[in-house]
Amino acid sequence: MSKAELAKQIRTGQHIPDILDCLAQLSNDEVPTPPKLARAMLDILPGEVWGKDDYVWLDPVCKSGVFLREAAARLLEGLSDQIPDFDERREHIYKHMLWGTSITEMTGIISRRSLYYSRDASGEHSVFRFDHPDGNIPFVRAEHTFPKKKDGTVTGGCTACGAPLDLERGEGRENHAYSFIHGVYPTKEMQDMKFDVIVGNPPYQVDDGGHGTSATPIYQEFVSTAISLDPRYVVMITPSRWFAGGKGLDTFRDSMLSDSHLAELVDYPKLYDCFPGVKIRGGVSYFLWDREHSGPCRVQTMWDGVPVGPAVSRHLGGYGVLIRRNEAVPILDKVRSLGEATLSSKVSSRKPFGLPTNFHGSPTPEGKNSPIRLYGSQRRSWVSRSELVTNRAWSDDWKVLMTAVQGTSAAVETMFLSRPIVAGPDTACTETYLVAGRFATQGEAESLAAYLRTRFVRFLVSLRKPSQHATKDVYAFVPDVPLDRHWTDAALYERYGICPEEIAFIESQVNEMPAPEKEPLT
Template sequence: MRKASTERHIPDILDCLAQLSNNEVPTPPRLARATLDILPAEVWGKPDYVWLDPVCKSGIFLREIAVRLLEGLSDQIPNFDMRREHIYREMLWGTATTEMTGMISRRSLYYSRDASGAASVIRFGSADGNLPFIRSNHTRPKQKNRTADGSCSICGAPLELERGEGRENYAYSFIHGTYPTEEMRRMKFDVIVGNPPYQIGTEGSNRDRPLYQYFVDQAIALNPRYIAMITPSRWFAGGLGLAEFRNDRLNDRRMRMLVDYPRLYDAFPGVKIRGGVSYFLWEREYNGPCRVQTMWNGNPIGEPVERCLNEWDVLVRRNEAVGILRKVQGAGGASLASKVSSRLPFGFQTNVHGASTPTGLKNPVEFYGSRRQSWMARSDIKVNAAAVPMHKVLMHRAYGEDGEPPYKVTAYPTLVGPQTACSGTYLVVGAFPTAEEAGNLDAYLRTRFVRFLIQLRMNTQDIKSDTFTFVPDLPMDRMWTDADLYERFGLTEEEIAFIESQVKEMPAHDPVEPLA
């Protein structure tokens, strides 16, 4: 009979820390350690390096750095007390995102929220130690350059967040010019690490504005030797206002490594971050391809692959997909994106509906809107009028799904006949004079092959015309099947198996029958 273990499991209190707000997600200790693992091993033996976490929420990064430096510097500074004093006083710096996270972070790093007290691991001259919360203010735009919604000119936050000294305003000091402080201006940081706030609500909009790119850009502007940061992965292929940031990162040959967690809840258990998260290593003296590694259920999928991130205008996140896309692109030809409508195919918003019946309408047009069909007069349609009398294939503009692959990727395409139009709930993917051509496009969009190529450009639920950029614009004078497409582009059995592991089969329907 096996003897029962008498060892007690002592949980890490930072594993139990709940999400602090909608835009601040504490870093699980396991993820913080994994992020630090991608730094070169020699950094832990450098007593002259200065470390900075400019976005402290729990203090986990600085705590884990301290643990590693205490071991790594044992040869250079053999006396433990002197080594600890040097590390905490001279090497570790940070600033908190809020007053509360400052107290939590100091408790994690110094064992006391009061760094000047007797309980602190070393005693500083102030309660903040090297880890203060610096209050900042959002920047009101000058009138001539005023943003459309009157929001902060730096981060885009609504100025109504300025609610007095006693309330948090989320004007983070690292990106609002107050940290490093004036007294620290001559300091040179060697390593910058952290998990910045991801987003902030914007006035008059139901869409949150991403913030993390400003922290990455500011970290790079300080020109350290290394940067290791966690961010959402939405920047790979989308995200509100992230086009410039994406272009900069894809073309930055100092990006040394990128580790991607596409699976929901994998990196942050219990926190829904659609599109997943990733962390990267930026190295000032490096100039070359980036090593890309995908993680799934906490484990790496295959070996990391070195590749140039700017091969396409978006980052293809799975290494297994790169060879498939190269074959498709190498075949040449136009992209289906050129045939896909704008966000509002006929100029109508998503909440627009017509009359419940065609009675009394001159030249009635059947109108496809959100959750129902209605009727409009032909004369009411001013945008894209030439498409009204044609056979069309519609695609829902928003489609999201959770869970494990294989994924559906898109909603079912919808075939509609002549004298039809739609609201912005849909995109028009193609318009044809014949029902047969429209039916063939419908079948084409249902193939795993096409939806796989769409998936490569999707990190959110939004589908736009450029989501179809990787999809070849093949002639619709025949019905395409997956077998035809695999053969046309010379895919191997391994490549086919990967596509089919990622994308569900979608049932076809009669290519000539319009759907109501």
Template sequence: MSQASFTLRGHNPDVLTCIANLSNDEVFTPPEMANAMLDLLAAAWADTHEGADIWANPNVSFLDPFTKSGVFLREITRRLTDGLALAIPDLTERVDHILTRQVYGIGITQLTALLARRSVYCSKYANGPHSIAQSFTTEDGNIWFERTEHTWAGGTREIHSNPRTGAKTVVYTRRKCRYCSANEDDYGRGDELETHAYAFIHTDDIKTRITELFGENMHFDVIIGNPPYQLSDGGHGSSAAPIYQMFVEKALSLDPRFAVFVTPSRWFAGGKGLDEYRKKMLSDHRMRNIVDYPKLYEAFPGVKIRGGVSYFLWDRDYNGPCTMQTMWDGEPVGEPVARYLDAYDVLVRRNEAVPILEKVRSKQEATLDGRVSSRKPFGLPTNFKGKTSPARIVDPVKLFANQRIDWIDRSELLANDAWVDDWKVLMTRVQGTSAAVETKFLSKPILAGPGTACTETYLVAGRFATEQEANRYAMYLRTRFVRFLVSLRKSTQDAPRHVYTFVPDVPLDRDWTDALLYERYGGRLREGAESYAKALASDILR
């Protein structure tokens, strides 16, 4: 006992820092990040309300529509408890007012709803004897959860016959939920398992749904939280489709005064099915702040979210540039910069890169996405296996396959068989590692002469009539200049054609080096030359 007392003396750990995440899809928000988001909210509120303190306002209402640990609601309650001390001097009355009239949540599962109530009410039942709220008459209080089922639609119609009776029944297979696109094969579960059919996005009319949950004329001033990130989409292996954008769009449709969300940053430049969401968010000039954590594991220790995470503040009454701030090892990188997010079709996440990119783009040259092939340049999937030698193949083609060389008859190529006769430069489609910065690595270009093809492990980065041109192009792809421009569009290991969209298609009349490229673009960099040189020497290019 004396040893235990000694080890805990002077240390009062936050229990919410000690809970393991449910999965990479449903991640608990660390209290430090939750408080950073609340600090940003408080600053924005003060800026738009003549310096007023949001935590001293007894009429502001808050909703976390996808609460897990309850950390946002708990920290909001703590801040309001301090801020309302003058307005409501009696502590019991003050806490009861906050919990019954200001703080609301929607649990994503039965377990997280119980956990959130325990965090906020100090009891898993809002009306229990240990609850710090005094006025609730229901167990849920203002943290609602009710099992929701998916709504299956589409699929393939099949007729099954009973082998004993011969009776025929119509069965639909491979159906998907019409709200979240979950596959019935993965999520059509019995009552004993969670459905992961989140109530907040499983509705056609979110305003009516909110009224059903919390009462008429319920409008939230602030919506804040960390939504579930993805669901399995039935693809190969661990294939998954993002769903966090659905939560964000539903929340914004409730027209809050402010919205603050933490999500993966992959939507900045990529992500399956996120093109329309990205376009909408980049063109929304109500986006007031983005704080970005590109380093793997930094924002959520131990959780691998490729491309990093970020949180943003959306201000309903704001119309202007968004202030971007990059965080690295807990410290801000440079000064925050206010800029319009829709300057390009993707969000260039590093502020110091923007003036460099603008100088390079001002030359208005064609770019490499016009040269680089799309997926499956010869129509062959990654798992295609050819023969181990060209023996007994009528028209043999050397095939660059997944970490090996195969041989295939030219007639077996499903697309672009004319490319076989060209000099080609190949780049792997997946480039990088699981290191802290996944965008900083590009593979070494592969020179493939006439008589060659490849599987979809590779992209054909360029085709040429001569070996000299192909060699010069490969040399260009090795430069830090190219790697830097690629990194601005490449947020994960995936490197499809679009990541080359910022790279100029320079004439192949010389052997390009970084020194020559600086000379070519230096006159157009002018005041950005110093930051350009600094960027070339930075870790992101190594």
């Protein structure tokens, strides 16, 4: 097929099998964006951008080149009036309007092949022959910068991205130091260039030295850097975990929620909805940052690729986290209107007794001084009271224990909390659990357990729970109600004036958790 024939098919909308639909995940930070998703992201830009021949576009994190390729197709159509000659129009777009840098040497090759039809942008097969093989999509190598003592000892992770020292492995090996957030791209030669539209799908995290069990989010650095260049528009897709903050995301969350230039937010809560086969807990979302916009943000939830209800324009701040479902906002407002204290002040922090997850005692209390029944990971054992590192006095109380991690491998979470455990005196737990409340009587403990089982409570938890971690912060919307009764959903709906439509929404999001035949006491 000739290039002219290909361009004609693009203009007429004929189906073309897309090789980029077949690209697999290359690594944890190289998840190619499906073309359909890239097109949906470009759709939120104002239509006028496709008729602007003086706009300069940038993808600072090229993986497959799909954003620049899709932009080129639209610009070829949109600029037909300004530049009628097709070859002249194509040359102007490719040479002067579309720029990017790849995150690795390999993704640079793929991206140039996608945009220029050739890995060598200076070769005869390139849609436009540049003077350099990289064209406008180079791979620019960067180095991490590590804080050091006077003696040269490294004292922490990279100051730009938090990467550990062992990622700096010398020339010839990928070090995951991305040029856009390490100050080397745009290059010095490009320092006077003004970018109008920045689009992309940045790397999401970098291993922070936790030996495969820990990672530091870095996508926020790409978003912040893009906005700092003051373009007209920024469109990027990221994990939605920033909605609730945590692990280095609190400052970013606060800045985004207070940014009046955030014009649109499209949220995909369902696992695998955007990236089939790629597990991104908490879902993903993309946004439009518009330099000229000042006001509320238009929020749209997607489910199985289809909008859920109409988009709603609303201010995102005021709750400490982003409330991702439009339907949840009036419910939360009703609950908060009573001004009640919340359970987050009563739920313990991690390691309530100072014992790690992998700590286990003996199978029997024999030989233990003041034996304590220990709730641990998938087993119960016995320890001496003296083995409790902190809060030994808590072992005397009636307690309600909740697992600190509650998630599911399913695409949709519907429970949000584990089943409460009522533990009597002479009990403790490892950091597998949090202590949700301590009481003098069994009745109070059982009342809290009943309250935590309600759909109402678990719905409020869901508003602050972007991942499987159920720390004390997820209880910050849950009212600290009197425990003089066993609360039911019906009683809670009446207490807070929840209307039938709102009840239906809550119960569509949270599955029922029936009471056990008998509370699991020690």
